Amino acid sequence: MSPVSLSIGKRILLGFVAASLIVAALGAYALRQIGSVRDTTDLIVTRDVGVLRQLDDLGNIARNMGLVRRNAVIAVLTQGQAQSNTASGSARQDDFLGSWRQNVTELERLLNTITAEVKTYQSSALSAERIAAWGRLGSVFTETGEAFRQVRTASEQQLRAVDSRDIAAVEGRNEEVNSLHDGLLRSIANARTALDGVIAAGQHSVNEIYRNSLLSVAITVAASILLSILVTTLISRAVVRPLEDVMRFVAQIGEGDLTGRLNRAGNDEIGRLGDTLNRMVAGLSDLARTNRAATADLNAAAAEIRASAQEQAASVEEQFAAVQETAATVDEITHSGAQISKRATEVIATAQAAAQTARSGLRAATDTAKAMESIREQGEAVAGNIVALSEKTQAIGEIIVTVNDISERTHLLALNAAIEAAAAGESGRSFAIVASEMKLLADQAKGATAQVRGILGEIQRGINASVMLTEEAVKRAAAGKTRTDSTVRTIEEMAARVEEGVQTFQQIVASTNQQQLGIEQVMGALQNIRQASQQTAAGTREVETASANLTELAQGLMALAERYRL
Amino acid sequence: MKIGLTAGADPKTRNAALLDARAAALAARRAGQDETVETAAYLVCACGAERYGLPLAAVAGVTPERPCTGLPGAPPALKGITAVAGAIVSVLDLAACLGLDHAGEDDGGHVVHLRAQEPPVALAVDRVLGIARIEAALARQTKEPESLGRGPLSGYAPPGSDRTGDIREGFSLVDLPALLARFTT
Numbered sequence: 152m153s154p155v156s157l158s159i160g161k162r163i164l165l166g167f168v169a170a171s172l173i174v175a176a177l178g179a180y181a182l183r184q185i186g187s188v189r190d191t192t193d194l195i196v197t198r199d200v201g202v203l204r205q206l207d208d209l210g211n212i213a214r215n216m217g218l219v220r221r222n223a224v225i226a227v228l229t230q231g232q233a234q235s236n237t238a239s240g241s242a243r244q245d246d247f248l249g250s251w252r253q254n255v256t257e258l259e260r261l262l263n264t265i266t267a268e269v270k271t272y273q274s275s276a277l278s279a280e281r282i283a284a285w286g287r288l289g290s291v292f293t294e295t296g297e298a299f300r301q302v303r304t305a306s307e308q309q310l311r312a313v314d315s316r317d318i319a320a321v322e323g324r325n326e327e328v329n330s331l332h333d334g335l336l337r338s339i340a341n342a343r344t345a346l347d348g349v350i351a352a353g354q355h356s357v358n359e360i361y362r363n364s365l366l367s368v369a370i371t372v373a374a375s376i377l378l379s380i381l382v383t384t385l386i387s388r389a390v391v392r393p394l395e396d397v398m399r400f401v402a403q404i405g406e407g408d409l410t411g412r413l414n415r416a417g418n419d420e421i422g423r424l425g426d427t428l429n430r431m432v433a434g435l436s437d438l439a440r441t442n443r444a445a446t447a448d449l450n451a452a453a454a455e456i457r458a459s460a461q462e463q464a465a466s467v468e469e470q471f472a473a474v475q476e477t478a479a480t481v482d483e484i485t486h487s488g489a490q491i492s493k494r495a496t497e498v499i500a501t502a503q504a505a506a507q508t509a510r511s512g513l514r515a516a517t518d519t520a521k522a523m524e525s526i527r528e529q530g531e532a533v534a535g536n537i538v539a540l541s542e543k544t545q546a547i548g549e550i551i552v553t554v555n556d557i558s559e560r561t562h563l564l565a566l567n568a569a570i571e572a573a574a575a576g577e578s579g580r581s582f583a584i585v586a587s588e589m590k591l592l593a594d595q596a597k598g599a600t601a602q603v604r605g606i607l608g609e610i611q612r613g614i615n616a617s618v619m620l621t622e623e624a625v626k627r628a629a630a631g632k633t634r635t636d637s638t639v640r641t642i643e644e645m646a647a648r649v650e651e652g653v654q655t656f657q658q659i660v661a662s663t664n665q666q667q668l669g670i671e672q673v674m675g676a677l678q679n680i681r682q683a684s685q686q687t688a689a690g691t692r693e694v695e696t697a698s699a700n701l702t703e704l705a706q707g708l709m710a711l712a713e714r715y716r717l
Numbered sequence: 718m719k720i721g722l723t724a725g726a727d728p729k730t731r732n733a734a735l736l737d738a739r740a741a742a743l744a745a746r747r748a749g750q751d752e753t754v755e756t757a758a759y760l761v762c763a764c765g766a767e768r769y770g771l772p773l774a775a776v777a778g779v780t781p782e783r784p785c786t787g788l789p790g791a792p793p794a795l796k797g798i799t800a801v802a803g804a805i806v807s808v809l810d811l812a813a814c815l816g817l818d819h820a821g822e823d824d825g826g827h828v829v830h831l832r833a834q835e836p837p838v839a840l841a842v843d844r845v846l847g848i849a850r851i852e853a854a855l856a857r858q859t860k861e862p863e864s865l866g867r868g869p870l871s872g873y874a875p876p877g878s879d880r881t882g883d884i885r886e887g888f889s890l891v892d893l894p895a896l897l898a899r900f901t902t
Contacts, residue, residue: 559781562845563827566760566779569848573758573773574832587881590847591742 158419162389166382173375180371184364191277191360195353198272202265202288202346209261210339213299216254217332220306223247223313224321231318248310255303262299266292278356284349291345295338302331393421400428407714409436439715446712450705457698464691471684478677485670492663495656502653509646516642520635527628534621541614548607551600558596565590745882754880756850761884762829762842764812768888770849770874771840775831775893779845782826795900796841801830806837807900814840814896815869831893838897849879849888856890869896 226247269292273285305328312320400413409432413425568586572579759770760779785797785808794813798805808828812818827845831838851874871892876885 563779563781566845566848570760570773570776570778573848587848587883591883594847 159390159421162386166386169382170375170379173378177368177371177375181364181368184368188357188360188364192357194277195350195357198268199346199350199353202268202272202349203343205261205265205268206339206342206346209258209265210336210343212254212258212261213332213335213339216251216258216302216306217336219247219251219254220310220328220332223251223310224325227313227316227318227321231316248314251306251310258299262292262296266296278352278359280352281349281356284345284352288342288345288349291338291342295335295342298331298335298338302328302335305331397421397424397428404428404432404435408716409439410716436715436717439712439717443709443712443715446705446708450702450709453698453701453705457695457702460691460695460698464688464695467684467688467691471681471688474677474681474684478674478681481670481673481677485667485674488663488667488670492660492667495660495663499653499656499660502649502656506646506649506653509642509649513639513642513646516635516639520632520639523628523632523635527625527632530621530625530628534618534625537614537617537621541611541618544607544610544614548604548611551603551607555597555600555604558593558600561593562590562597565593742882755853756880757853757856759849759851759856759874759888759890760829761846761849761888762811762827762840763844763846764815764817764842767812767815767817768846768884768886769811769815769842770851770888770890771829772891772893773848775833777830777832780828780830782828782841792900799839801837801839804837806830806839808839808841809897809900811840811842811891814899815891831897834897838900847883848881849874849884850881851878852880868892871895 266289269285269289273282273289276282276285305324309321309324309328312324397413400411403411412429412432565586568589569583572583572586575582758773760773760776761768761770763769780801783799785799787797788795791797794810796808796810798807800806811829826841826843829840829842829845831840855874855878856872869892870889872890874888874890876887878887879885
């Protein structure tokens, strides 16, 4: 167990640093091994390739040397046959000898160089196999040097014969020189074969080094793996076990048991995590309690929302029906408004005719008022005449009274005369007849006066009735004039009212037209309201469904909240 | 009457009607029968609705009624006294004397002065209608002195009994001595 004071981060960092160091050491070692392989390979390749190239040069120079000699021989032979030897021929012979010597010098130098290099390489070879190979190559080169010296000697002699135009000597020596030269070439080929052995030895050495490096790198990797496993185990013991405790606690929480607490002290991350988890569990307990209460509230609220949504759905249905009815009503209003407009137009025509009639009625009423006035004046005149007539009748009545008095007196006088005649006896008989006649006249006069009086009374009553009737007629004429005046005013008012009515009906027509426009807009608005109602109904159904879901959700939440043991 | 009928006609027609009426009245008189039948003359007076006939021989004259002076302690039939031609005359109400309710009008009445009475008596009536002549037999019909319950009325003249044709309705005949006997004794 690691020290408690070391935090997990530092532990992991430590393990990581250790693993990194192991990997770095491994890498450095591998790089060094690769470098040594490369150096060895470079060395081998440089030496072998250099020797190979010099060997090729050596072969080429040897062949050139043989070629020059052969050319010289051929030239001599050709010259001898044609017998046309000139100065140019001698110069060419000089040339053959010079180039041949130059080649010889070059070949000798190269041979010496290779021999020295081979000796050097033999002394500094990497492996015993290489040393042996280099030794075999050195002996081959020694043989080659020997063969060269023989070839040089023989060739020099042949070439001197060429210079001296000794064709016979040339041809005599030619066979020997050719065989020597072929020996030289064979020796060089042997050297190449020996170099191949060197190269093969070098390849073998490189393979050896590679195998050694591979083995060592593999061992190092295995060691680092072991070290990493160790570090991982340590980290696991320091980090994972407390984390498993915490995970068990967290799983307990996850199962809904909020009663437990994590008992772990310390300043490391696990300790702080324990504190934090304890606080979190406390907070979760509060949260769960709050959540439980809130979920109960939510359940009640969801039920209320559902009830409200159902009510709203019902009211939306009612509203929809009301909107339909309103639309029907507005349609009827539109029809009735059109009828109103038509009727109002007819009424306007009628009212204009009425106004015309009222004007003619006004003229007639004015004429009637004037006629009433003249009737009243004439009635007053008639009343005055009748009053005068009544006064005359009064005078007649007085006269009649006088006549009646006279007839009464005459009656009594006739009676007295008859009495006196009767008292006179037979002598008064004729006087009695006169008295009787007098009495008859008096009685007739009296009856006539009574009749006249009755007629006068009737006349008086008639006059009185006439006066009263005339006065009544005058009053009625005045009243008629007053009424006619009021009729005139009434007709004027009526005409004004009719004019106002015409204007009013024109305004009504205009208002009805505007009303029709407004009603069309209202119809559009009702259409919108209907669509909105349908959308609202759909939305309400969705709200109802959502509230039902919400209720189920709230009940699920309550079931979930019940899971927490507090 | 005829005048009333022709009141509204022109004067020529009215005069013709008057003359026709006079001619008819004159033709209706039966002058030739006066000599053959003895007649008695009565002065017919009106008291209210009743008609009474006074014997013409007992009548001195007729005057319009004038105001008379009432006497204290007099019977209700005695209206009072008045002065006629320098003599004091007692005025009796005929209707009251005959026991009728006096309902007649006071103004315009007539007074009938009687002859040969001491003291002088006059009878106040509503109106003196005229003089009628009836048959003497009709006048003497109930004038038996011995008849029981003799009252102030002596008989009755039915309608149409006037020979002159002046009085058409019937009238009662007044027995003046019997009438006045109650006041003079």
